[in-house]
Amino acid sequence: MANPRRPLAGIVIVDAVAGPLAPATRYLAELGADVVRIETPKTGRSAREQLKDAAANNGKTLQVIDYAQPRDREKLGRLIESADALIMDAHHALSGQPGFIAADLSRRYPQKLVVACSDFGQGNSCSKWQATDAVLHALTGELSRSGIAGQAPLLPPGELAVQCSAVQLAYVVLTGLVQRAQTGTGDLIDYSMLDGAMQALDPGYGISGSATMGKPAHLLSTDRPPRGFLYPIIRCADGHVRICLLAARQWRGMFEWMGRPEEFASPEFEKMNARFKSPTLIPAISAFFADKTGDELEAGAKTYGVPLSALLDGSEAVAAKHFKDRQTFAPAKLRDGTEISLPNGVLELDGQRMAAGIQVAAEPVSMSPPPVPGLPLSGLKVLDLGVIVVGGEQGRLLADLGADVVKIESRAFPDGTRQSDGALGISTSFAAGHRNKRSLGLNLRSDEGKAIFERLVAKADVILTNFKPGTMESLGLGYDHLQGIKPDIILVESSAFGPTGPWAKRMGYGPLVRAATGLTTQWRYRDDPESYSDSVTIYPDHVGGRISILGVLALLLDRKRSGTGGRICSSQAEIVLAHQGWQIAAAQSGLVDPLEPQDVPWGVFPTAGEDEWCAITVRDEADWSKLCQLLPKLDTGMARSDRLAHRKAIEAELIVWLQKRTATQAMETLQQAGIPAGRMNRIADLPEFAAYRERGTFRMETHPHLPDAFFSEAVIAKSERLAPPPTRPAPLAGEHSAEVMEEWLGIGSTEIDTLAQNGVIEPLSVDIETAIRELKGRSHE
Template sequence: MDENLPLTGVRVLDRTDGLGETTSRLLADLGADVIRVEPAAGAASRQREPLVDGVSLYYATHNANKRAVVVDGDDFLRLIDTADILVTNAAADLGALRERRPGLVVVAVTDYGLTGPYRDWQATEWTHLALGGVLSRSGLPGREPLLPPGSMAYESAAAQAAWAALLAHYAGTGDLVDVSVYEATARVLDPGFGIGGSATGGVPAANGPRGRPDARHLYPIFRCADGWVRICVLAPRQWQGMFTWLGEPAEFADPALANLGKRFAAAGKIYPAIGRLFATRTREQIVAEGQRHGVPTAALLSPTEVLHAEQFTARSAFTAVDGVPGALMPNGVVEIDGRRAGVRTPAPAPGRDTAEVLASLPPAVPPAAPRAGRSLPLTGLRVLDLGVIVVGAELGRLFADMGAEVIKVENKAFPDGSRQTFDGSAISPSFAYGHRNKLGLGLNLRAPEGIEIFKRLVAESDVVVSNFKPGTMESLGLGHDELAAINPGIVVADSSAFGPSGPWSRRMGYGPLVRATTGLSGLWRYLDDEAGHSDASTIYPDHVAARIEAVAILAKLIARRRTGRGGTVSVAQAEVILGQLPHQLALESIRPGSLVPIGNAQPGDAPRGVYPCAGDDEWCVVTVRDDEDWRRLDGVLQTGLDLPTARDRIARRDQIDALVSAWTSARSPRRAMAELQAAGVPAAMMQRVPELLDDPHLADRGFFRTMHHPRIAEPMPAESAPAVFQHVAEPPLEPAPLPGEHSRAILRRVLGLPGEEIDALIAAGIVEHGLVEA
């Protein structure tokens, strides 16, 4: 046990099997005593592919830092009586456990949730991507949609479950937390009703085109002498750097090209010129020159290059897999107080710790009194939010939604890029989604007086969050040491593209560049098109990185109750992506070339893929996992084929795909999904983002509420609470602030400044205030 980790003293029982194992792994990394409770034969996930020398790389990567027991009956109840959190996939007996221990937080992680019309449906990674609105935006116009690589839906849902679990634990009175992977996919992986990247000009995905948008111009990828590179030219200063890099050609000298929309309109001329510039240069040369010119640039790396990249080696981002010589796996995704919260102990053997755990059980925790009503668990916390663009916005919003007073600190000289709009609006729907429930403070942190005001606010706050380039806060005199001297209980959290240390730490980073550098962009393409990269429209991993950072911050606040001290939290977006490809990268480390693009030709059993349905650009995902799934599917299709094993089916994959396509083509996607699910076959229509609003399951579970903003004409559908809780209230829906909208009120209420002093600060340009006063 590491006493320095924030969740030391928190006991978590893990009764998951596959689904949800990452949730308890995140809590274990942060110091919780996670005890896996398995049947005598061991969890089925111990045999999950890929297997190397009898070791499941999936199990090894998802269960490090845990203990394992085989118990039942009275011994299991003894564990329940001493636990703080139970994570389970089961729906049965939860009521009895909650009745026995009202103070226990029970987190049920299931595919569709414990209630609703889909609750008994079958699911896979790919059906969630289809139904959750992700598939409809992945791929290129005129082609079939493209299934994203990896296990992003399940891994992202696990982060959401960890956040929901700690919220309920922080509240301190027990809860039943109902987490649906389907809903998490729709709200975490790449939310259609959420903040988007600055290149979208404030237009959320829900307002995008019906078909798959050709988004390649947003973050273009160019061929070069030894592979591919990507650039992100968004801000006017970045365009000026690109213009200089091109040699300042007269055809691009028009000052209007500083505008993002004007540049995108001229991409047909600008991008060929950039392509000619890059054609004879190597990836290394282009990245170095991009840094010199202030143009965010990244090489598309292969998975093997990622495993041995200097940045990840310097930061010990990978560690050995126990029992598999030479294998590497991601080594945790969070740094706490400057130290990686990584792998301390390998995944346990079945029942390894049974005797030790039972012999050392502490006295039963007295049951908490049952609580009626609902509340917001973070009420009373104050967060100073310096976050920008997507991950910064989302992190602060998560705390604001749950009751914290979140003060967005910004100024006109360095505006948040997410305020950028194509039409010059004061606020966009995208910004309104990302910054709801926050207050706005305009403060010049380049002036000593502004720094002094910020420090006075720190003395009255609990958390400071930022996602600037590493070193920026220190250069302003706002590093953790300075802030902790003012307030020893302050938690200072940062996120960046590649982390606060290592040779790439100062690189300009955006999500698209991080995806390129971690190998994800290269994996996310069509098999028959080397240039068919299709990740330009996604915002991944910003929203999931925000949740992982939120989990770590809340863990530090839980520890503060015990120690009285704050500390630091740091998250690198690149390492979040690596952490969501754990077993795939582990296999790649010992079998180079195993992790490659697979397009829609999903490996394993057959059929598995995306199949056309009746209508214009309509599709349905069908995935057969095993022999029983095939028998159920064959009962619907009546193929007449004798294919009892996966090997038989794989050998006839093309024939089966043709039969499935013929069947789905005669039906609407919703009808095809319903008929297959009625037979117990994992299937899902490709649901477009606006169609989520009419989904009966989401409606039944209260997924959406209606948000209003005084500067936006139309009502805005918005997500509700991060899970279905018994005692955590739904978030408020206060409008996102205009720049400096609440400056006067904050300085009066929090710091007690008199009106004349505030007026003087505004006149001096230290404080900015908006058109709307609080």
């Protein structure tokens, strides 16, 4: 296509990231930034290293630098001087080079964005520690929720923690670039891979799914969930399927599909809790599914409006017609010429996939300064139609940066995360996920409501949605219509499987996305094929929200220059597949076995105390030598092949050592020796864990309609110029209807009253004092 649009065109980023965060700038390269990757001369890299390198750095420009050569050092200096941003991490050879210290470079070039990345951040008691994906899962609380009750915690498959942290880093970098374009001044950001993994994978103090009924994660059981808990996986004639019955209308569809069995005819079954408690419902559904194939069940589910997906393994998912039709993967080559396939970008802009390797020339980017210093999106107007987790997260990310985010709500179709024990529809989960927003109750099914929405669009900058593709068009509010009202409007459409392809109209929740992409079949104990263990995980919702916001921030940078907005589409399923990019390439090419452990011990091991565990990763010969110093019975000279052959004996010796120590003692001893290790934190442990506490990662917040204060995320990243997120409490449904109508549209109280009487505007409809008395009464019971 001639002159393809790339919103980050003209932005130059020097990438000196050698560790697992390297994919962060690949997302920016896909959006058109010129990402120049700095490497030292290398030879003899393994096939595994080449595959990881290809997946992380696809679309970047390579610049080989020999620091011992004065000419190369001068060349690097000129490159940094001409760039807009420098991203460097502690694993890279540039780190610590004289003249190339992050803080010094920031002082020397105050107009540049400098991001210094490390495993645990700078200036805290864990700063010298080392992290791996397993350690991040342990320390973020994700590990404590993965597995089956009564069994050992189970490390999630792949490298989800570091992949999610890389996306958070991309979000932080783009935020810094927006602020730089507004002010002409750069920033020095101290980025912690641990913080990023906690924020973007499955934050314990963030918004959670509707199945938790609004309960904060730290109040849930400290054990892993029981087998089959939530989103059950059920045998069918040719495999397994997963169902996701959340809303009452979905249950009604299931009830009709089963032939209206009298046993489940009670209206009580429209309540999620009643369905969870029923000892006979899942057996009845299992009997109904038993003689039907996965294809037949998917077809029936579509007819009756039941969220369902066949459970695919990795190879089945990659080969699915949906992903082939959407060109989810594209041909690529390793540096030695070996042909592989890699993910083909995770965003679409105006129907065009943002694939790696396409760059166009563009003028420098500039924007007007924000009304509130430190909040780069202050003054931005956002209409938030998003629901559940990914929808809530998209708006919250913009609101935390100062945007005026108005959540559009309707009593007829309430947001699933409004579920709580009280009439106010406020829980700690909702309070965390919708802070800094306002709420407008608006009936979009009425002509008058639609007309009001169109007037709001004329004032807006961004519209956020995460409906099934075609929903906005069915309301008469498709992108072409919206663009006719506001030519530079930015529309986000996040969906489970993308806007096109055979699965586009499928109902999509995170559990179904994981089932359809092969992740669920990997997330189980190796000796138990039906031990599916991802039931309480909320992935890829949080990271999916961030991917969409990358598109928004990129378009905001480009809008002043181009005069146009754009339609950003993302597929949660393609995000999951992109996070497995090198493993998929490995499996398809046969170059390496992505599941083969690189060394031993590697995994989660019991320590002293009841249900206490420590994640440990021995990565290489250096780590093995360090471990042998702690455990003298181990043989330093044992070859890797022998270690793999005697893995059980080696790990048994380690467990003897661990069971004399608490998880904290074991972690500290191993980390001081230079071996990556992390105790299994539960959610309640996070605020007091040293790295979080010393960095101020969390803060206490209050809500006027919640009885207790609660923890929430305090910072986007440690920055010299970004302000902390504001502290406006999450809204009640329709709480700001009159306020928004007056501020955005100048509509007075008389007209608002008339619109409310006609059911067009939905103001706050609950008696707050009565609801609070009821809530307090329950809290004393």
